[in-house]
Amino acid sequence: MRRVSVQVEALDVAAEMHAHDAGGHGASAAFVGRVRGDDGLTELFLEHHPTITAAGVERLAEEATARWNIDALTMIHRVGALTPGEVIVLVLVSTRHRANALAACEYLIDRLKTDVMLWKRERFADGRAAWVEPRVGDAERTARWA
Amino acid sequence: MAVRISYFSWVRERMGRSDEVLELPGEVRSVAGLIDWLAQRDAAGRAAFADPIRIRAALDGAMVGSAATITGAKEIALFPPVTGG
Numbered sequence: 001m002r003r004v005s006v007q008v009e010a011l012d013v014a015a016e017m018h019a020h021d022a023g024g025h026g027a028s029a030a031f032v033g034r035v036r037g038d039d040g041l042t043e044l045f046l047e048h049h050p051t052i053t054a055a056g057v058e059r060l061a062e063e064a065t066a067r068w069n070i071d072a073l074t075m076i077h078r079v080g081a082l083t084p085g086e087v088i089v090l091v092l093v094s095t096r097h098r099a100n101a102l103a104a105c106e107y108l109i110d111r112l113k114t115d116v117m118l119w120k121r122e123r124f125a126d127g128r129a130a131w132v133e134p135r136v137g138d139a140e141r142t143a144r145w146a
Numbered sequence: 147m148a149v150r151i152s153y154f155s156w157v158r159e160r161m162g163r164s165d166e167v168l169e170l171p172g173e174v175r176s177v178a179g180l181i182d183w184l185a186q187r188d189a190a191g192r193a194a195f196a197d198p199i200r201i202r203a204a205l206d207g208a209m210v211g212s213a214a215t216i217t218g219a220k221e222i223a224l225f226p227p228v229t230g231g
Contacts, residue, residue: 118230
């Protein structure tokens with residue numbers, strides 16, 4: 001199965017895992033990213049491009065499927081306004097053996113951070129709002145997969 | 147030929163719009179040339195594109211470098227480095 005989505009709707013991790021696992025795959029790896037409430041953060045807003053963002057996630061799914069021999073893939077990224085504790089991104093990867101599942105999961109989350117049109121804006125309790133700057137480490141992590 | 151230019155994140159905020167359709171002068175042929183042209187057009191452009199090294203671009207959905215030729219593109223997106231995940 002392949003489920004790839006860029007969505008405003010909340011993400012039900014248990015339901016997504018249940019649907020993903022229905023294939024009874026040999027090895028599954030998961031990454032669940034949540035909004036951290038650091039420094040009094042009250043809202044994390046994810047801006048996206050109405051067509052290119054979804055196409056970018058789809059292309060990433062295709063590249064990963066070919067590279068890591070993926071049997072099943074669930075990759076969902078939230079957009080819009082999120083609050084601390086909410087799930088912002090979910091990656092579930094199943095392959096025949098564990099090595100590819102673990103590597104593909106790491107590959108996908110690294111590339112989601114550097115290669116897909118998404119921008120985070122943080123809003124804090126004191127009214128401040130600021131666009132998040134990319135971390136140097138993120139580009140370095142993605143470069144490892146080249 | 148008319149081309150849609152779309153802006154995102156703080157580039158959108160500084161431009162004061164999310165997109166516009168423009169007839170570009172013939173001498174504007176590359177992403178870098180477009181950024182330079184927008185920076186010189188008005189105050190919003192100067193604010194958004196004062197530091198071209200911080201700007202990324204996509205032509206019809208494909209990420210490209212600043213030297214890329216824009217001739218024939220239908221949509222050119224200009225934005226800061228992405229921060230998803």
